[in-house]
Amino acid sequence: MTLSVESLGQENITKLEKSLRDLAKEGGASAEEFGHLADEIARLGGQNQALQAVKALADGTEALSKSQVDAQARVSQMAERLDLLTAATVKAKAAExxxxxxxxxxxxxxxxxxxALKQLRASYDAAEKKTSEYQTEVSRLVTE
Known part of the structure; x- marks a missing residue:
């Protein structure tokens, strides 16, 4: 009889071990063999727990590795965006x-x-004043 430790599962391994120990207690010609077989099943069950723990660690490591790759990709994308924003900021600063x-x-x-407008106004005011003085002087001379 060939049993796969993984297909049985830890709970069923424990049940099988108990059944074999019960058979060993009943005595008979095969009692010692049932005891040895129960011990071997117990040892395999312990190995199965260790193997399951290693498998869980391997699965966890694989998941972490994938997460790290995903995180690195996001970091690369953020770095590219940061470079674009930095360039846009420099351009905006230059425009500012x-x-x-x-x-x-x-x-x-x-x-x-x-x-220039004040100077032009002053010039016009002076010109107007001179023109006014000129007209007054001409009128005076003409009337004399």
Missing amino acids: DQAAQALVEGRKAKIDADT
Whole structure:
């Protein structure tokens, strides 16, 4: 009779061992053989537990390995996104600096235009005053 330890499962191995020990207790010519067989089944059951623990560890290691590969892929994707965002930030900063420089230049141009306008007004006021004085002087000379 060939039994697979894995197909029996730990609970059934324990039941089989108990049944063999019960047969050994009954005595008879095969009692000693049943006892040895029960001991061997107990030893196999212990090995099965150890094998199941190793299998569980192997499965856990495989799952962790897959998780690590998945995590590394996500880290790589995040690194790529970070590089893109960094480049976009540098570009935006350059555009912001350029806009700030344009604002400074625009303010300076406005100040220059205001100054030129004041000078032009002063010039017109002076010209008007001279024209007025000229007309007054001409009127005086003509009336004399």
